[in-house]
Amino acid sequence: MTIDEIQKEIVDEFSGFEDWMDKYAYLIEIGNELAPIDPKYKVESNLIRGCQSRVWLHQEFIGGKIIFEAESDALIVKGLVALLLRIYSDRTPKEILASEPRFIDEIGLRQHLSPTRSNGLLAMVKQMKLYAVAYEKIAQNK
Amino acid sequence: MSLDISAIRKEFPILDQKINGKPLIYFDNAATAQRPLQVIEKMDEFSLLTNANIHRATHTLANKTTEAFESARETVRNYVNAQEVAEVIFTHGTTESINLVAFSFGEAFINQGDEVVVTEMEHHANIVPWQMMCQRRGAILKAIPFADNGELCTDQFDSIVTDKTKIIAITHVSNTLGTVNPIAAIISKAHERNIPVLIDGAQGVPHFRIDVQALDCDFYAFSGHKIYGPTGIGVLYGKRKWLDQMPPFMGGGEMIDRVTLSRTTYNQLPYKFEAGTPNYVGAIGLASAIQFVQNLDHQELTIYENQFLTAATLKLKQIEGLKIYGEAPQKAGVVSFNIDGIHPFDLGTLLDQLGIAVRTGRLCADPVMDHFGVENMVRASFSFYNTFDEIDVFYKALIRLKAMF
Numbered sequence: 001m002t003i004d005e006i007q008k009e010i011v012d013e014f015s016g017f018e019d020w021m022d023k024y025a026y027l028i029e030i031g032n033e034l035a036p037i038d039p040k041y042k043v044e045s046n047l048i049r050g051c052q053s054r055v056w057l058h059q060e061f062i063g064g065k066i067i068f069e070a071e072s073d074a075l076i077v078k079g080l081v082a083l084l085l086r087i088y089s090d091r092t093p094k095e096i097l098a099s100e101p102r103f104i105d106e107i108g109l110r111q112h113l114s115p116t117r118s119n120g121l122l123a124m125v126k127q128m129k130l131y132a133v134a135y136e137k138i139a140q141n142k
Numbered sequence: 143m144s145l146d147i148s149a150i151r152k153e154f155p156i157l158d159q160k161i162n163g164k165p166l167i168y169f170d171n172a173a174t175a176q177r178p179l180q181v182i183e184k185m186d187e188f189s190l191l192t193n194a195n196i197h198r199a200t201h202t203l204a205n206k207t208t209e210a211f212e213s214a215r216e217t218v219r220n221y222v223n224a225q226e227v228a229e230v231i232f233t234h235g236t237t238e239s240i241n242l243v244a245f246s247f248g249e250a251f252i253n254q255g256d257e258v259v260v261t262e263m264e265h266h267a268n269i270v271p272w273q274m275m276c277q278r279r280g281a282i283l284k285a286i287p288f289a290d291n292g293e294l295c296t297d298q299f300d301s302i303v304t305d306k307t308k309i310i311a312i313t314h315v316s317n318t319l320g321t322v323n324p325i326a327a328i329i330s331k332a333h334e335r336n337i338p339v340l341i342d343g344a345q346g347v348p349h350f351r352i353d354v355q356a357l358d359c360d361f362y363a364f365s366g367h368k369i370y371g372p373t374g375i376g377v378l379y380g381k382r383k384w385l386d387q388m389p390p391f392m393g394g395g396e397m398i399d400r401v402t403l404s405r406t407t408y409n410q411l412p413y414k415f416e417a418g419t420p421n422y423v424g425a426i427g428l429a430s431a432i433q434f435v436q437n438l439d440h441q442e443l444t445i446y447e448n449q450f451l452t453a454a455t456l457k458l459k460q461i462e463g464l465k466i467y468g469e470a471p472q473k474a475g476v477v478s479f480n481i482d483g484i485h486p487f488d489l490g491t492l493l494d495q496l497g498i499a500v501r502t503g504r505l506c507a508d509p510v511m512d513h514f515g516v517e518n519m520v521r522a523s524f525s526f527y528n529t530f531d532e533i534d535v536f537y538k539a540l541i542r543l544k545a546m547f
Binding site: 020021024025028052053054073074075076077112 | 162484485486487488490491492495502503517518546547
């Protein structure tokens with residue numbers, strides 16, 4: 001599936017929730033289900049520090065695709081991290097750079113990606129894109 | 143006379159609204175207290191009819207503005223009982239007030255090897271300016287620790303304060319722990335050794351009537367928005383004997399006496415420390431906020447606030463896995479806590495869905511987070527316009543949200 005198809009899939013999943021409680025409960029659930037990042041990657045250099053919560057982001061470039069692993073100490077953020085991984089991990093730099101995480105807006109959680117929310121999520125998206133830019137450059141120079 | 147909370151709430155129209163479909167419960171008063179209608183109207187009226195720069199012209203509006211600004215200064219002087227208006231400096235807030243003293247006092251009095259003493263429970267605004275100054279002057283910053291219950295370890299005063307200590311800067315009330323520090327005793331102990339004391343009053347003014355002469359503090363700093371006034375205005379009270387000896391903090395208009403291209407002489411107090419166009423609308427709003435507070439029965443307010451804090455604390459303690467940070471016997475205004483297994487960001491986000499505004503995060507007090515070995519906290523902070531019913535709604539919300547995790 002393409003990034004856009006997965007985004008649509010996520011939006012469909014969330015459209016079933018009438019109540020905000022259900023929406024957040026689901027985020028908490030997928031946050032809980034997200035496999036924890038390998039402790040050796042949970043280091044300062046992978047830390048994206050927000051005032052409110054922290055996100056760790058690790059990546060590897062395998063076979064032309066970036067594999068992301070990430071985690072947050074806050075569960076709601078972790079749930080959103082899981083969704084971001086679902087769309088952006090195991091993708092080529094080109095795919096990552098061509099797509100915005102607009103599903104967050106569509107599922108009514110836009111406030112979590114606004115620059116005024118210092119939860120590390122916006123910085124995480126930026127960081128993923130930076131990795132994509134870097135690997136794209138490396139690929140071009142080869 | 144007993145306090146009529148519903149009448150008081152009518153003065154604060156902002157409280158009467160729904161957030162995410164639920165009646166707003168505003169428990170973030172330690173960050174910004176709401177403004178009563180009279181403050182908003184006063185500022186609006188001033189902006190609509192009078193606005194002009196102060197001290198600089200002969201025209202009527204400028205004179206009216208100057209008069210209003212200086213009358214605001216007198217209102218503040220009277221409120222904190224300063225000896226003279228020259229000792230009341232308008233700033234942008236507590237942070238600027240402390241930076242001003244750290245810089246100017248540092249320039250005049252701090253040398254290589256000198257020491258500055260703060261406490262472990264300070265807001266960053268009462269740590270960082272001193273650190274910056276110490277770095278510049280080659281001085282050393284020391285901190286008096288606090289005990290796990292939030293009380294300041296005053297028994298360590300004598301071992302931390304030495305002959306090299308040049309100034310002590312301490313918060314009146316902790317923004318995180320709520321601890322009310324024994325500032326009068328600390329000031330008198332410091333004065334026995336001729337050490338001046340700055341009080342960070344940001345969280346003190348909302349709960350106490352300040353008498354700087356009775357306290358005998360050398361500096362007292364506070365902000366307008368913590369005492370039901372506007373943001374962007376603050377006060378530095380300083381004793382003339384210090385202010386006279388301190389060089390200006392910033393250069394520019396109003397603080398000068400005469401400028402030539404080779405040399406400038408400075409204006410007299412308080413203008414020496416008020417470079418640039420001051421926030422006169424803010425000052426007028428602050429004066430109006432002070433008048434509002436002065437018209438309330440302070441004794442009744444204190445009783446209500448103490449009862450409220452006790453009730454909220456007892457109620458929250460009924461929640462299993464909830465830990466309160468800071469339970470000093472003398473406490474005011476705030477309850478900071480965590481619930482086992484729930485990240486404060488998650489809790490704050492979900493409480494907002496229920497219309498409840500709290501502060502979450504590091505509360506601008508990293509050393510306090512480090513003391514307890516936590517990354518974040520949730521802080522509920524109260525005002526006299528909060529109702530006891532709101533405590534129940536808050537409690538039920540926490541129980542409901544806790545079940546989601």
